[in-house]
Amino acid sequence: MSDSGLHYTHYRAGGRDEWMMRIGSGPALLFLPPLFEEMNRTRALLASVMRRLAAEGFRSFLPDLPGTGESERALEEVSWRDWLDSAASAGESAGAVASVSLRGGALLDGAAPARWRFAPANGASLARDLARAGLMTEGGGGYAPSQALLDGLAEAEPEAGGTVRTVRLSTDRAEADLKLEGPPLWRRAEPQNSTELADAMASDITQWARSCGLC
Amino acid sequence: MTAALNDEQEVDATLRAVLRDVLGLPEAQVAALDESSPLFGALPEFDSMAVAGLLTELEERLGILIEDHEVDADMLESFGSLLTFARSKTLQ
Numbered sequence: 001m002s003d004s005g006l007h008y009t010h011y012r013a014g015g016r017d018e019w020m021m022r023i024g025s026g027p028a029l030l031f032l033p034p035l036f037e038e039m040n041r042t043r044a045l046l047a048s049v050m051r052r053l054a055a056e057g058f059r060s061f062l063p064d065l066p067g068t069g070e071s072e073r074a075l076e077e078v079s080w081r082d083w084l085d086s087a088a089s090a091g092e093s094a095g096a097v098a099s100v101s102l103r104g105g106a107l108l109d110g111a112a113p114a115r116w117r118f119a120p121a122n123g124a125s126l127a128r129d130l131a132r133a134g135l136m137t138e139g140g141g142g143y144a145p146s147q148a149l150l151d152g153l154a155e156a157e158p159e160a161g162g163t164v165r166t167v168r169l170s171t172d173r174a175e176a177d178l179k180l181e182g183p184p185l186w187r188r189a190e191p192q193n194s195t196e197l198a199d200a201m202a203s204d205i206t207q208w209a210r211s212c213g214l215c
Numbered sequence: 216m217t218a219a220l221n222d223e224q225e226v227d228a229t230l231r232a233v234l235r236d237v238l239g240l241p242e243a244q245v246a247a248l249d250e251s252s253p254l255f256g257a258l259p260e261f262d263s264m265a266v267a268g269l270l271t272e273l274e275e276r277l278g279i280l281i282e283d284h285e286v287d288a289d290m291l292e293s294f295g296s297l298l299t300f301a302r303s304k305t306l307q
Binding site for chain 1: 232236269
């Protein structure tokens, strides 16, 4: 039986220590969460997937990007480049053989040797979402990203090429290698989880990682 | 982006699915919505953050682009007004 305990560890980014959550032992996977508000809404889902992968013999890492979670940096001071660099640095610290990303996390997975993506979103669509939420909520919700970060986000696209597997919800009309039934939890104002979706994601990640010889 | 939908029933079904998924409403409540059912301001789940999510999901699932100036309280007022808007964007 593998170690399924939860641990916190550091990685270096921009000359500072940032936090990563770690679950399990075995070949390492770097989780790249969705961005901004969507990150909070899907944390329970990601933790569930990480636990299931621990039971399959994987070690999963979930970094707090600079300016989010337990990071001591202020989001207003963080640029898009900082996020790209910190994702690469977290992957290196983790010794990740592959990345697992959700939504906007796919925009940051370029440095990973192999990339599994769930519902990848392009930066322009996420930037529009942020602008809309800001228009309709005074103060723009809980996040105040810098213009430099927003500019970088708006131009970002998931990197093509290499070993990539794209999985989407069945309600999404965009192309994918596999479609899964489930709710778009990143849209829900109240964070929720889905056991079925976590099961299906973990099962596909496991099969994919084994079939492409990552472990 | 995939081709726009071209069937009125499909737009209706897509709009209901988006309301269910984004607002987390029960299937039965969504199925019972008719053209006069009030939305924005009437459902506690339908707050301003949810509006942003709703618009983006509609864009992705219907293959349309919604401009900010097209979004106002009238368009979000009822299921019927939102459906009329979605059809006008989709069935061109």
